[in-house]
Amino acid sequence: MTNNKSVLNWIEEMKTLVSPDKVVWIDGSEEQLEQLRAEACSTGEMLKLNQEKLPGCYLHRTAVNDVARVEDRTFICSQNEVDAGPTNNWMEPQKAYKMLYDIARGSYKGRTMYVIPYSMGPIGSPLAKIGVELTDSIYVVLNMAIMARVGQAVWDVLGDNPEWVRGLHCKCEIDAEKRYICHFPEDNTIVSVNSGYGGNVLLGKKCFALRIASFLGKNQGWMAEHMLILGLQNPQGKVTYVAAAFPSACGKTNLAMLIPPEGYVKKGYKVWTVGDDIAWMRPGEDGRLYAINPENGFFGVAPGTNAKSNYNALASTGEGTIFTNVVQNLDDNTVWWEGLDKNPPKNAVNWKGEPWDGSTSSEKGAHPNSRFTAPAKNCPCISPEFDKGEGVPISAIIFGGRRAQTTPLVYQSRDWDNGVFVGSIMASETTAAAAGAVGVVRRDPMAMLPFCGYHMGDYFAHWFEMGKVLGDKAPKVFNVNWFRLDDEGHFLWPGFGDNMRVLDWIISRVEGTADAVETPIGFVPKAEDINLQGIEDEINLETLRNILVVDKDQWKKEAEGIEEFYKNFGDKLPQELRAQLDQLKQKLQ
Numbered sequence: 256m257t258n259n260k261s262v263l264n265w266i267e268e269m270k271t272l273v274s275p276d277k278v279v280w281i282d283g284s285e286e287q288l289e290q291l292r293a294e295a296c297s298t299g300e301m302l303k304l305n306q307e308k309l310p311g312c313y314l315h316r317t318a319v320n321d322v323a324r325v326e327d328r329t330f331i332c333s334q335n336e337v338d339a340g341p342t343n344n345w346m347e348p349q350k351a352y353k354m355l356y357d358i359a360r361g362s363y364k365g366r367t368m369y370v371i372p373y374s375m376g377p378i379g380s381p382l383a384k385i386g387v388e389l390t391d392s393i394y395v396v397l398n399m400a401i402m403a404r405v406g407q408a409v410w411d412v413l414g415d416n417p418e419w420v421r422g423l424h425c426k427c428e429i430d431a432e433k434r435y436i437c438h439f440p441e442d443n444t445i446v447s448v449n450s451g452y453g454g455n456v457l458l459g460k461k462c463f464a465l466r467i468a469s470f471l472g473k474n475q476g477w478m479a480e481h482m483l484i485l486g487l488q489n490p491q492g493k494v495t496y497v498a499a500a501f502p503s504a505c506g507k508t509n510l511a512m513l514i515p516p517e518g519y520v521k522k523g524y525k526v527w528t529v530g531d532d533i534a535w536m537r538p539g540e541d542g543r544l545y546a547i548n549p550e551n552g553f554f555g556v557a558p559g560t561n562a563k564s565n566y567n568a569l570a571s572t573g574e575g576t577i578f579t580n581v582v583q584n585l586d587d588n589t590v591w592w593e594g595l596d597k598n599p600p601k602n603a604v605n606w607k608g609e610p611w612d613g614s615t616s617s618e619k620g621a622h623p624n625s626r627f628t629a630p631a632k633n634c635p636c637i638s639p640e641f642d643k644g645e646g647v648p649i650s651a652i653i654f655g656g657r658r659a660q661t662t663p664l665v666y667q668s669r670d671w672d673n674g675v676f677v678g679s680i681m682a683s684e685t686t687a688a689a690a691g692a693v694g695v696v697r698r699d700p701m702a703m704l705p706f707c708g709y710h711m712g713d714y715f716a717h718w719f720e721m722g723k724v725l726g727d728k729a730p731k732v733f734n735v736n737w738f739r740l741d742d743e744g745h746f747l748w749p750g751f752g753d754n755m756r757v758l759d760w761i762i763s764r765v766e767g768t769a770d771a772v773e774t775p776i777g778f779v780p781k782a783e784d785i786n787l788q789g790i791e792d793e794i795n796l797e798t799l800r801n802i803l804v805v806d807k808d809q810w811k812k813e814a815e816g817i818e819e820f821y822k823n824f825g826d827k828l829p830q831e832l833r834a835q836l837d838q839l840k841q842k843l844q
């Protein structure tokens with residue numbers, strides 16, 4: 256498979272540590288994957304779904320204590336504590352290795368070690384990077400085979416190169432008290448023990464493509480971000496690419512696969528999906544910022560996905576998809592989740608594996624963080640640029656979060672530096688994507704709080720550096736909020752496909768064809784400039800004006816919150832951010 260010495264040595268070392276019964280090298284062939292699917296079904300690790308309705312689709316249930324990322328058990332193990340920064344948990348690397356290896360020792364006894372070579376990004380792309388994950392879970396192998404490019408071609412591209420990312424995953428006993436997700440950015444190494452849930456164990460995703468990659472990006476002059484990438488094609492056929500960072504379960508997959516409202520479709524507008532969760536971006540030869548999606552599939556939130564809210568996501572799950580923690584409908588052996596349709600199955604099994612009657616049960620059938628793992632190639636609107644290694648040029652960066660109040664539907668920053676400030680003050684109500692309380696407002700700069708592999712003060716400084724490199728070719732920076740609520744708790748903005756109306760304004764601003772109103776926080780649209788044609792029943796101009804308002808009193812409170820938050824970073828807070836905050840306070844006077 257490979258003669259790469261650094262790979263072979265490490266695998267030997269890990270074999271001695273975890274003591275597998277046997278070792279299986281994943282070659283990426285359909286034949287091998289099919290064997291593994293059969294094996295997983297024979298042990299009950301996966302259930303084969305109705306192959307006529309859902310060809311190649313399977314269901315998996317995680318342990319009840321293992322349904323989301325565990326931020327309080329996630330560590331950045333840099334030599335110096337200061338390099339992990341105030342927003343990450345830190346452990347001294349030697350101590351962490353010892354603790355993890357003590358947990359991992361002998362844990363593959365009676366089990367198989369699977370060796371997964373994978374490429375984040377199209378194999379051979381100048382922006383792609385290679386990792387090797389060792390796991391004792393077939394579920395992980397099969398998910399990785401959807402989410403990344405896996406197999407022999409990866410070894411061929413790697414050759415003798417010692418630069419690759421090590422990932423050791425051990426299920427152990429799925430003991431929540433001994434669960435650790437540890438990153439060693441200075442060693443290109445990840446160790447994950449006692450979990451079987453997505454973001455904790457598909458090590459190419461958040462662990463490598465964000466935590467390790469953000470550290471590499473800082474040192475090498477590029478950016479790894481928690482962003483979707485989409486291309487918006489206008490009736491003349493011109494495609495403009497934007498990247499958008501929203502916290503977990505705040506609408507990236509939905510925006511990435513947006514179907515424009517009828518009026519736009521008729522005129523010839525179309526949205527192409529390049530990525531739904533992660534973007535790797537670097538300046539290209541022409542000085543613009545180019546982005547690739549390092550992933551090859553979608554690990555999407557199931558609840559709320561339906562033919563109306565996100566047809567393209569639903570269509571992506573029609574074939575070759577692994578569902579995790581959704582409802583199993585026993586009548587026809589298909590799947591269901593809250594928000595799929597209004598007909599919950601009566602004769603069903605809930606995400607915990609218990610009998611469940613959706614017509615009478617007051618409990619949810621699917622876990623709020625239940626997911627689908629779907630191949631990107633299934634997506635009806637996948638971009639023709641998806642597999643091209645050079646990436647797409649980004650014209651706008653959009654930040655956003657879930658805020659019932661305060662943050663308007665959309666606003667534009669004054670310039671790049673002001674845009675970095677806008678990203679740094681992002682806040683959002685927490686969701687089920689991470690363990691812990693849901694609905695609490697927390698600061699989540701650039702949606703990277705749980706994913707930055709180094710000191711966030713240095714991360715902000717890196718953003719300012721990138722601005723200097725990009726100069727006047729830097730993308731324009733915006734902020735959106737689809738989640739404003741009325742007093743009864745209803746969403747004021749229709750959202751989903753209608754977010755196209757906001758994208759439309761954003762593109763017009765990029766092209767310099769739309770007007771705006773200056774406010775203390777930046778530029779907001781004139782209400783008349785947001786196209787409401789076809790949704791006048793759902794939202795009138797009055798309501799739209801309301802969700803575009805920048806309320807000075809609310810923002811004064813917000814500025815206090817930002818001041819408090821910034822204190823965490825001490826003297827690592829870039830001067831520019833301090834100046835931006837002072838400027839905001841002044842403008843609010």
Ligand code: GTP
Binds near residue numbers: 501506532555688738
């Ligand atoms: P991760 O995969 O965790 O990073 O999530 P994500 O950012 O891709 O979020 P996703 O698109 O899966 O959406 C999460 C939840 O937000 C789903 O329940 C959606 O139905 C809901 N949602 C997405 N877009 C909108 C919107 O425009 N308005 C409203 N009200 N809800 C939305």
Ligand code: SPV
Binds near residue numbers: 503
């Ligand atoms: C997120 O939580 O942001 C996700 C899912 O995209 S996970 O892979 O668990 O990180």
Ligand code: MN
Binds near residue numbers: 481502503504532
């Ligand atoms: Mn995500």
